[in-house]
Amino acid sequence: MKAQVNGASRDLAEGTSVAAVVTLVGAPEKGVAVALDGAVVPRALWDKTIVPDGGVVEVLTAVQGG
Amino acid sequence: MDDPLIIAGREFRSRLITGTGGAANLSVLERALVASGTELTTVAMRRVDAQGQTGVLELLRRLGIEVLPNTAGCRTxxxxxxxxxxxxxxxETNWVKLEVVHDEETLLPDPIELLDAAERLVRDGFVVLPYTNDDPVLALKLQDIGCATVMPLGSPIGTGLGIRNPHNIELITSRASVPVVLDAGIGTASDAALAMELGCSAVLLATAVTRAQDPERMGAAMRCAVEGGRLARLAGRIPQRFWAQASSPGL
Incomplete structure (x- = not known):
């Protein structure tokens, strides 16, 4: 199945969790948040939340700015 | 003299809020932040890329500086x-510097989207520090819906044009009951001092320090300017006069 991860189309296995996507993009341990289809997925739910086919995942962290 | 800045019940000794954008590297940024004496500093939220983290969070944590996430880049x-x-x-902070800009050329706040976002975030339990136009009416509306500060621009972000409409800033500070933070447009130390003399409670700046030829020294200059401007405001300036008035006794 396909999903949009940080703006890029990715092939993911069925049943891929948000936690697996966070690992996939190489996110740091701390200071990271995830939105799935425009809504925040709390860290405690990353393992349980499965990315649906066509899902849009954004993995964000803090950078220099402002 | 004990004169803390208080935002949403939290006390700060420094009245300088800094950004982290524009610094050549983290070591330059660190020296500038330390020299500025800031206790509250903004970061932006961006997609995790292949390079991974930038290290800015670790830097702020190590320096004991509170993190203020912004919504830079948002248009709606x-x-x-x-x-x-x-x-x-x-x-893990419910504080946010709210930025909703209209277009890339001016980076001016979109007042309609800004007010809507501020209302929604206040309802959602955020401590909202909105970057706003130097519009006294909009500033009051942002205050009335529960924003913790109002942060009018002096001039557009990154221009270094200083405070283009000092009278508007003074109108805002004269009527606001929440702290007014002059945000954006500061070019050099005198701009920061003027903001404080106009009654602002604090100054937020980034580019003026991070892109200065010597960011560490400019950080120190801004610290002194904010302190000087604040003292001058509290001291009460003399009225301006048309004719000279001798300060020495007559012969």
């Missing part, structure tokens, strides 16, 4: 609300 209320919620989740 919906984008800004989601970015603020992601920042709250990632950084």
């Amino acid at each position: 209320s919906a984008e800004a609300v989601l970015t603020a919620q992601l920042a709250r989740e990632a950084l």
